[in-house]
Amino acid sequence: MTSRNGRCTVVVGCQWGDEGKGKIVDVLAEDVDVVARYQGGANAGHTVQVGENTFILHQIPSGILHPGKRCLLGNGVVLDVLQFFQEHDALVERGIDVHGRVGVSERAHLLLPYHTALDRASEDRAAQKIGTTGRGIGPAYEEKAGRRGVRVADLRGGVRVEQRVREGLERALQRLGGSGDHLEEEVRTSLEMGGRLRAMATDTGREITEALAGGRRVLLEGAQGTALDLDHGTYPFVTSSNTTAGGAATGVGIGPTAIDTVVGVVKAYTTRVGYGPLPTGFDPEMDQRVRELGGEYGATTGRPRRCGWFDAVLARYSARVNGLTGLAVTKLDVLDTLPELTIATEYATESGGSTRDFPADTWSLESVVPRYETLPGWETDTSTATRLSDLPKNARAYLDRIEELTGAPIAMVSVGTRRSQIIRL
């Protein structure tokens, strides 16, 4: 066993993604030395507000916006080479010093242009659409699990990697049933970036283990959310990786015992983008109102997010699946003007009973009727609160109830997009 004095924290989404993890990671990143992504790819969209500037990061950890922090992409990530360098170079153009700060796992799989083409074609053709982000995530993980993928480490062996990629492209063209001239060219461009990528290659597990042994602090940044986890989410309306805290260990190459703290991020209400059930969804009028209040449009695709009441059944399930040690509640300020708030505490089932457990049968979620309790709103601006005691009594009662129903202590409350708009407990 390796000795260590550092601390390792995981930040994980507890709903259907878009909980505001980018902001929470950004705040926590100030106190850490290394930030690593452990799964997903360019499907994520982490929005971070720094002063007057808004950054939307898809692949590079949000820690990059804090000078000097080391930022890693773990082996669990599928790395879209073109998108990655676009993002990397755009950061440089905006004056962020990224030099020597970004490391990419040698074991990470490459996401190539034919994965993106396959993703889009399969969504177009599917009778049962998932509503993916169209970023090639499913096909890239399919090839990884099918042992046909190409990894960063492979970029060393010219002939072998070219053959693997050619076979991948041929398989894709067969499935796509069309000509692939543009794909061939894009694939070539991706591979031309191989040298740049190799220069960033590292063993993320070793780096993190050594950092912890040296007393440094590490933050593992989740993308998407628990209800989108391939195993624990609303399958098949999920993403193709393990978004939950367990995925953090395998996704960077450390043992689970290296993790000290798991912070679960929940929005003060619920949103979902893409298809699949949303048991606490609002009626159309309220849906529109909260979408506008919260600016609920996808950071990656711009799609409107469906909105609903806080679902404590899902939050409690997420607390268990992730082993949460603390909760970060975001976007509380979005609810400032509502006269009444409602929380789902359990689901009524078709058999006439009720359940407090989030069901495995996704189709049953289409028809469950949530049982709600209503709390009075606070109808006061909370966006300047920096301590819990600054919040109106009804807002504190709402948070207390979330804490009680979820079973995880609240560690942070976010009341706006800026770094300063945070209450830390």
Ligand code: IMP
């Ligand atoms: P994919 O990850 O692009 O394959 O999409 C699968 C499902 O996950 C779809 O419902 C997407 O809308 C959803 N999804 C993927 N990434 C995100 C995200 O970062 N936020 C919210 N939903 C996401």
